[in-house]
Amino acid sequence: MRFETSTIKDIAKALGLSTSTVSRALRDRYEISEETKKLVLAYAEKVNYRANPIARSLKERRSYSIGIIVSEIANNFFSQVINGIESIAYDRDYHVIISQSHESYKQEKLNVEHLASRSIDGLLIALSSETQDIDYLRNLYAKGLPIVFFDRVPEDFETHKVIANNFKGSFDATEHLILSGKRTIAHLTNSENLSITKERLEGYKAALTKYHIEFKPELVKYCQHGGMHSAELEQAVKELLPLNPDGIFISSDRLTTGCIMALKKTNPEIVHKIAIAGFTNSNLVELFSPSLTSVKQPAFEMGQVATELLISMIEAKRSVTEFETKVLDTELVKMVKR
Amino acid sequence: MRFETSTIKDIAKALGLSTSTVSRALRDRYEISEETKKLVLAYAEKVNYRANPIARSLKERRSYSIGIIVSEIANNFFSQVINGIESIAYDRDYHVIISQSHESYKQEKLNVEHLASRSIDGLLIALSSETQDIDYLRNLYAKGLPIVFFDRVPEDFETHKVIANNFKGSFDATEHLILSGKRTIAHLTNSENLSITKERLEGYKAALTKYHIEFKPELVKYCQHGGMHSAELEQAVKELLPLNPDGIFISSDRLTTGCIMALKKTNPEIVHKIAIAGFTNSNLVELFSPSLTSVKQPAFEMGQVATELLISMIEAKRSVTEFETKVLDTELVKMVKR
DNA sequence: AAAAAGTGTGCAAACGTTCCCAAAAACGTC
DNA sequence: GACGTTTTTGGGAACGTTTGCACACTTTTT
DSSP states (O other), X not given: OOOOOOOHHHHHHHHTOOHHHHHHHHHTOSSOOHHHHHHHHHHHHXXXXXXXXXXXXXXXXXXXXXXXEESOSSSHHHHHHHHHHHHHHHHTTOEEEEEEOTTOHHHHHHHHHHHHHTTOSEEEEOOOTTOOOOHHHHHHHHTTOOEEEESSOOSXXXXXXXXXXXXXXXXXXXXXXXXTTOOSEEEEEOOTTSHHHHHHHHHHHHHHHHTTOOOOGGGEEEOTTTTOSHXXXXXXXXXXXXXXXXXXXXXXXXXXXXXXXXXXXXXXXXXXXXXXXXXXXXTTGGGBSSOOEEEEOOHHHHHHHHHHHHHHHHTOSSOOOOOOEEEEOOEEEOOOOO | OOOOOOOHHHHHHHHTOOHHHXXXXXXXXXXXXXXXXXXXXXXXXXXXXXXXXXXXXXXXXXXXXXXXXXXXXXXXXXXXXHHXXXXXXXXXXXXXXXXXXXXXXXXXXXXXXXXXXXXXXXXEEOOOTTOOOOHHHHHHHHTTOOEEEESSOXXXXXXXXXXXXXXXXXXXXXXXXXXXXXXXXXXXXXXXXXHHHXXXXXXXXXXXXHTTOOOOGGGEEEOTTTTOSHHHHHHHHHHHGGGOOSXXXXXXXXXXXXXXHHHHHHOTTGGGTSEEEEEOOOTTGGGBSSOXXXXXXXXXXXXXXXXHHHHHHHTOSSOOOOOOEEEEOOEEEXXXXX
């Protein structure tokens, strides 16, 4: 059972031309007479010729495909990023291969290496919350694989990066809680490894400082697995509640929803007494109870920018040495009182 | 800037063997002496040899990749299906290419044709809500592309299909509303084209009949775009409210969340007075206000089953003539009173 | 001791492209 | 009409694999 289709050879034979001529006509390259070009194009159209991308890839030693690694696609932030990536990639005639790390370092490495062996032309990656050792990425990069990081970026890796203004996003959210009268504001966040964790913690601290509220380390809880296991969230919540916070600032999509669920489960009464602000791109926030203040990242745009940078690296004639870190602004969506 | 790696040729040269021998050793095929096999394997390991899948694809005329078309990945039902698909595909050494139709027929067709030209070995597809004409799929199928439908399947297309027990799911949900005392139950559903729309409507009707409630066509509202545009939802809600429903049964993920939002927007008071039951695989239902009764589909399993069927078709020696339609049971998650 | 069977290896073609190089055709110029 | 120049075309190698076939060598059979 095989999938049959006509090739350049078939066209050449049918038209009494050589494959080189047909190839040139189709690709509109080099010197080729208008006449034969039209002839070939017309015939190709007629037999519904589709170039075999595999043969082309083999010859050109590139696949016109880019790999994406996110922790999971069932996360509005990431799926919006992916939409942004696709919007650019398809325009530029690349296709994308999406892989999920499920916040596991092992899975992430496996996926990346699988993609690399699949001859992707470049990689877009947001690190898993477990990832600390990125040597395997360095190796691939050194061998010539273009890589652009987004959202969760490593510090010491010279390449393009695209992130949100995490400091400001956190600052704004925390400030919002303070301005609505909260004073004991907990902070629930991701693994300490992640860039976003550090930056968001700084924003939180800065807001406290501005309003002369003492920073208390015990009010900060880290979740090693990024909230993939409900147990870790429940544990964190259980440790926080005795400190009587009147507000919580949460630093990622998955954590935000997970934390509210954990709160509901642990103490259904308290959940409406604590003000919640968190990073999330969920398009369902309006349905949530309790309602919350959310920090929305420009996810779609982030995907677009990252893809543009990646494609520029892929298509660069000589190796790139000037790298950018693009910082995009977040948006604070204040809780609606009901 | 190119990505370099060692080939079978390099190994052959280094070891003083022919490429055929190396190939056979690596693939563990045919007669080959234990000795040379070990030698080759050891060397390959040492230089970290990775077979070039593109060359292999070209030679074998298959790509070891399967295409997936869903309406959108930012939908828990579909992302769970995708997880199921991946779980099987990766095991069997296939990789997957995901495309989104965004409920648009044009986009769906474009994506499918793009995938086909990318030499996928098979296709898993849930039709878009706009799709009526599937001749383009028939053509590809006739040319030898294996196709398995899931969730949204066409009636008149002889191939494997995997669906949920939509009739029973709807019946259960509607019955639940009736048993909790509702008598004027509206039904908000997808485009009439879709198989799921018909089946779910039948389940809804059957439940009404069982409890001797008259079926009123005006209580059924169809959404042509599957709830992709909030306008169509608001319109539907506006038309329904004057009929004073005391319950609504909604027939898909996107519609369920969209409908609640539209209700909230149109009439924030009423939303807590109408009982809602709907198909959704959202893992955030517990956070929703108002809370609702949900029909959960076995999405992960659906992905798994569909993938197994597809791979069996791909790897079949002779063309398959016996087709199955697998029906998986849904689960009713009753609203928790609070 | 010769024939037959079995085992391991290499040669070379093929998959469908692209593109360098050379050959052929068309055209100008003297 | 001979020559150079330009334009168009074809031949064929290459990309990295897999695999049918042939060959050489070894072992078994008669």
